[in-house]
Amino acid sequence: MTFALFAEQLLNGLQFGVTLFLMAAGLTLIFGVMGLINLAHGSLYMVGAFACAAVAAWTGSFWLGLVASLAAAAGAGALVELLVIRRLYDRDHLDQVLATFALILIFSEAMRWLFGPFPLYLDMPALLQGAIILPGGIEYPLYRLAIIVIGIAVAIGLHLLIARTRIGMRIRAGSSDREMIAALGVDIGKLYTIVFALGAALAGFAGALVGVNQSVQVGMGEPVLILAFVVIVIGGIGSLRGALIGALLVGVIDTMGRFLLPQAFMLVMEPSAAATTGASLASMLIYVVMALILAFRPRGLFAPA
Amino acid sequence: MTREFWINGVLALLLLAAPFIALAFGESFYVTLATRVAILALAAVGLNLALGLGGLVSFGHAAFFGIGGYAAGLLAAEGLASMPLIWLVGAVVAGLVALATGAVSLRTSGVYFIMITLAFAQMIYYFVISWPTLGGEDGLSLALRNEFPFVNTLKPLNFFLIAYGLLLLALFVFARLRASRFGAALEGARQNETRLASLGIEVFPVRLWAFVLSAMITSVAGALYADLNRFVSPSMLSWHMSGELIVIVLLGGVGRLFGPVAGAAVFVLLEFALGGLTERWQLFLGLILLGTVLFARGGLLALFAGKARHG
Numbered sequence: 001m002t003f004a005l006f007a008e009q010l011l012n013g014l015q016f017g018v019t020l021f022l023m024a025a026g027l028t029l030i031f032g033v034m035g036l037i038n039l040a041h042g043s044l045y046m047v048g049a050f051a052c053a054a055v056a057a058w059t060g061s062f063w064l065g066l067v068a069s070l071a072a073a074a075g076a077g078a079l080v081e082l083l084v085i086r087r088l089y090d091r092d093h094l095d096q097v098l099a100t101f102a103l104i105l106i107f108s109e110a111m112r113w114l115f116g117p118f119p120l121y122l123d124m125p126a127l128l129q130g131a132i133i134l135p136g137g138i139e140y141p142l143y144r145l146a147i148i149v150i151g152i153a154v155a156i157g158l159h160l161l162i163a164r165t166r167i168g169m170r171i172r173a174g175s176s177d178r179e180m181i182a183a184l185g186v187d188i189g190k191l192y193t194i195v196f197a198l199g200a201a202l203a204g205f206a207g208a209l210v211g212v213n214q215s216v217q218v219g220m221g222e223p224v225l226i227l228a229f230v231v232i233v234i235g236g237i238g239s240l241r242g243a244l245i246g247a248l249l250v251g252v253i254d255t256m257g258r259f260l261l262p263q264a265f266m267l268v269m270e271p272s273a274a275a276t277t278g279a280s281l282a283s284m285l286i287y288v289v290m291a292l293i294l295a296f297r298p299r300g301l302f303a304p305a
Numbered sequence: 306m307t308r309e310f311w312i313n314g315v316l317a318l319l320l321l322a323a324p325f326i327a328l329a330f331g332e333s334f335y336v337t338l339a340t341r342v343a344i345l346a347l348a349a350v351g352l353n354l355a356l357g358l359g360g361l362v363s364f365g366h367a368a369f370f371g372i373g374g375y376a377a378g379l380l381a382a383e384g385l386a387s388m389p390l391i392w393l394v395g396a397v398v399a400g401l402v403a404l405a406t407g408a409v410s411l412r413t414s415g416v417y418f419i420m421i422t423l424a425f426a427q428m429i430y431y432f433v434i435s436w437p438t439l440g441g442e443d444g445l446s447l448a449l450r451n452e453f454p455f456v457n458t459l460k461p462l463n464f465f466l467i468a469y470g471l472l473l474l475a476l477f478v479f480a481r482l483r484a485s486r487f488g489a490a491l492e493g494a495r496q497n498e499t500r501l502a503s504l505g506i507e508v509f510p511v512r513l514w515a516f517v518l519s520a521m522i523t524s525v526a527g528a529l530y531a532d533l534n535r536f537v538s539p540s541m542l543s544w545h546m547s548g549e550l551i552v553i554v555l556l557g558g559v560g561r562l563f564g565p566v567a568g569a570a571v572f573v574l575l576e577f578a579l580g581g582l583t584e585r586w587q588l589f590l591g592l593i594l595l596g597t598v599l600f601a602r603g604g605l606l607a608l609f610a611g612k613a614r615h616g
Contacts, residue, residue, distance in 0.1 A: 037416050087599055093416050094362050098555055099598040101548045105591030113585060226427050226544065229420040237416060280435040287428035291409045294421065298412045 007138045009259045010252065015144045017251020018151025022206035023228035024235070024243040025158060026199025032175040032238030033195050034089055039100040040080065041203050041228070042221025043107035048073040048204020049211035049220060050111055053120040062125035066208050073204020074197040081196040086189070108218045119215035122208075147209055154202070155244050162240060171195060175238065227254075230290050236300030245301065250286050257285040312609055313563040317473070320346075320566065324465050336461040337533070342566075342573045343468040344529045349553040349565030350475045351522030356551070357560030358483060359515045360495030364419045365406070365426030366550050369399040369520040371542030373527025375433065378445035378537035386451040388458070388467070388532070392525045399524030400517050402429070407516040411509060423544060430542040444538030451532050458532070468529050472566070475522050480562055482518075491515050523550075552594060558604030567605050 027041050051072035056065030080103065088096050128143040162168040170191055173181040182188045207221065214220065231250050235242025262278030269277065293301065320342060327335035348370055355361040376395030380386070406425040410418055433439050450458045458464050482488045493501040494508045501508055531537045540546065549572070557568030575593065579586035601608065 031416065037419065084595065084599070091598075093419060094356075094551070094555070094559070095598050095602075097362065097364065097419060097548075098551060099595055101552070102591040102594035102598065105587045106595070109585050109588035109591065113588070222544070226423060230424050233417060233420050233424070276435075276437050280432055283431035283435050284428045287424050290421070290424060291406075294413060294417075295409055299417065 003136070004138045007134075007136065008140060009255055011138075011140055011144065011148070013252035013255030014248065015147050015151075015251070016255055017248035018148050018155075019206050019210055020224070020227055020231050020251055021151055021155060021244050021247035022202045022209075023224055024231040024247050025155075025240060026202045027228055028232045028235070028238055028240060028243045029171070029195055030199045031232070032240075033171055034085075034174075034192055036085065036088060037093055037096050037100070038085070038199075039097060039225065040103035040107060041199070042225030043104050044073045044077055044200040044203040045207035045221035045224060046107065046111060046216075046218065047076050047207070048201075049122075049207035049216045050115055050120065051204065052208035052211055053122045053216045054115070056122055057120070062123065062212075065122070066205070069204045069208035070201045073207070074201035076204075077200020078193055078197040080200075081193050085196060086192070089192070104222075111218050117218075119217035120211075121215055122211045124212050143212065150209070154205075158240060167191075167194070227286070230286060232300075234290055234293050234300055236303030239300070239302040242300055242302035249289075253289055254282075254286050257282040261285070308609075309561070309563075309606065312606065313566075316563050316566050316570070320570065321469060324462055328462060333461055336465055338573060338577060340461070340465040340468050340533055342569045343465065343472045344526050344533060345550075345553060345573065346566045346569035347468065347472045347475055347529070348523045348526035349550055349557075349569055350472070350479055351519045351524075351526065352550045353554050353560065353565050354479060354482070354522065355516050355519035356554055357564065358488060358491045358495070359512055359519075361411075361512060361516060362419050362551075363422045363516070363519070364544070364547050364551065365422035365424075366520070366523050367542050367544060367546035368406075368426035368429045369403065369523040370527035370530070370546060370550070371429070371433070371537075371539070372399040372402060373524030373529075374531035374537040374541045375439060375445070376524070377451060377528040377531035378440075378447060381447045381449075381451055382445065386449070388451045388453045388528070391451055391528050395524040395528045396521040399520045399527075403517045403520030404513070407513050407520075411512050411516065423547065426542065426544060426547055430539060430544075433542055434539045440537075442539060444536060444540075447531065447535040447537070450535060464532070468533075471525060471529070475525075476562060476566075478522075483562075487511065487514075556594075556597060556604055558606035561604070561606050564604060564606055571605060 023041065023045060027038060030036055030038055030041075048069035052062075052065035052069035054065075055068035056062050059065070084099060084103065088099055124143050128146050130142055131139045132142045132145060134140055162171060170181065170186055173186070174188065174191055174195075178188060203221075206224075210224075227250060231246040232243055234249065235244075235246030258279065261282040262275045265274035265278040268274075297303075320339060323339040324336040327333065327339070348366070351369070352363065352366045355363050373392075373395035376398060377391045380391050380394060385391070406422070410421045410425065413421060434442050439445070450464065452458060453467055456463050456467065458467065483492075490501065490506050490511045493506070494511055498508055527541060530541065553568035553572050554565055555568065556571050557564030557566065575590060576586065579589050583589065
């Protein structure tokens with residue numbers, strides 16, 4: 001194993017973590033402010049990917065597709081919030097789980113209806129094709145590096161939005177005491193719609209970015225959604241900082257586990273058995289890590305008080 | 306005798322009568338459909354124990370359903386094709402897994418519990434599809450339906466009666482448990498944890514045993530489901546399955562004795578009827594579910610038998 005290979009895998013882990021963060025940030029904001037568990041978040045990721053693929057195929061521009069993914073996911077999010085989600089805020093978690101589970105069925109079937117049963121493909125924008133040589137002689141795909149940079153930029157932007165702006169102040173106030181800010185004259189209904197649409201836009205954006213490396217298909221959001229749940233459970237539900245650290249942790253541990261475990265087993269087993277055992281255990285690794293973290297901190301690493 | 310008692314009786318008789326009527330008209334397909342209702346109802350009775358009595362929203366019961374299914378597939382492949390043995394092995398394995406995952410998950414509550422049970426089920430799902438002897442994404446097929454002493458299980462009606470008998474047994478266990486001290490403690494823990502603790506009853510072990518028992522019942526249903534389809538696939542372990550089990554419990558009415566039976570019947574019939582009408586049946590299933598959650602709280606039995614006393 002060379003250093004370059006190790007570094008490449010580490011960067012892949014970071015890139016995966018950053019996309020998980022885009023999903024987890026929306027989930028954790030929505031839970032923190034509205035107390036809602038949203039299973040349909042993965043569907044918004046899918047909507048973003050489909051919108052990007054369709055618009056990119058139609059106009060020939062990936063960048064227009066990216067804008068479309070933000071707009072479509074935010075629009076779909078706002079619509080769903082107004083029609084359905086709004087009625088769920090004062091229900092228990094069981095009702096929320098069921099209603100948003102129903103939304104997944106509806107979204108998936110609607111996408112299949114609109115775009116047919118076959119996956120769509122997204123071409124990488126010409127600007128980001130090829131590889132780049134990093135310090136230390138590591139060759140790394142430019143597109144993946146761009147995802148890492150974009151993700152970090154979004155994390156900083158979100159932090160500034162929440163910490164420094166008026167709307168961010170209202171979001172923070174909404175998560176600590178919603179009756180009080182309603183009493184102070186803030187239109188809480190509008191605030192909720194905005195937060196939901198913001199979370200949806202982030203999910204759709206993540207879907208579009210990942211859609212280049214994978215095929216765009218119905219159900220693509222579900223594995224990511226479940227990993228995003230693991231992320232926010234580890235980080236502490238409602239905490240943006242927890243979502244970032246949890247996402248990077250999950251991304252790096254999962255990627256490195258798949259890379260290193262088979263090799264570690266090769267020291268004590270024959271190669272083919274080591275490869276399968278290592279791969280099976282690697283797929284369970286992050287859940288074991290989650291269980292360990294929860295055994296010591298049942299409310300996650302950075303749970304808000 | 307309350308109205309709910311009579312409704313429960315009618316439901317039990319209707320489900321029992323359905324395959325006989327179907328056979329009288331020569332429509333053996335409906336026997337399979339009734340068997341499917343009985344099996345899914347059995348799985349949901351298991352979930353109802355944790356979800357309804359204990360208020361533990363487990364989003365990972367597909368794991369236990371799948372463990373039962375894979376027990377059937379693996380033991381049959383080894384030539385151990387006896388149903389009671391398979392149920393026992395499946396239930397013991399599911400119970401042990403529930404003991405381990407429950408011990409971690411039950412340290413948390415609310416939305417954390419939902420997500421952690423989901424995550425553990427996913428862990429088992431990924432383990433199964435990546436472990437070579439478990440058939441990967443393709444699953445395992447059963448050459449023949451497993452055997453039951455003195456009964457020819459290949460006859461659809463006989464197999465239905467086995468599933469129905471187990472369903473009645475599980476309902477009996479559920480009813481006895483609800484009326485017991487253990488059941489009272491479990492329901493008390495759902496309603497007010499602090500009050501129960503101040504009465505000197507430890508909440509954690511009560512919940513843990515309920516979770517384990519719930520998993521064991523659901524695993525037996527999984528073994529039957531594998532025998533019904535003569536096939537086990539990873540989809541039995543997928544989170545859609547967990548979602549469907551919750552849907553069944555909620556459709557019927559959470560915490561009610563016959564809620565899972567009513568829910569399973571409606572779910573299977575809906576799936577069948579919509580599937581016959583349109584290729585897009587999932588869209589309509591989603592809309593119906595959404596409507597039920599938003600407008601028909603308390604499930605179907607609440608419509609017919611009045612609101613439950615269940616607080």
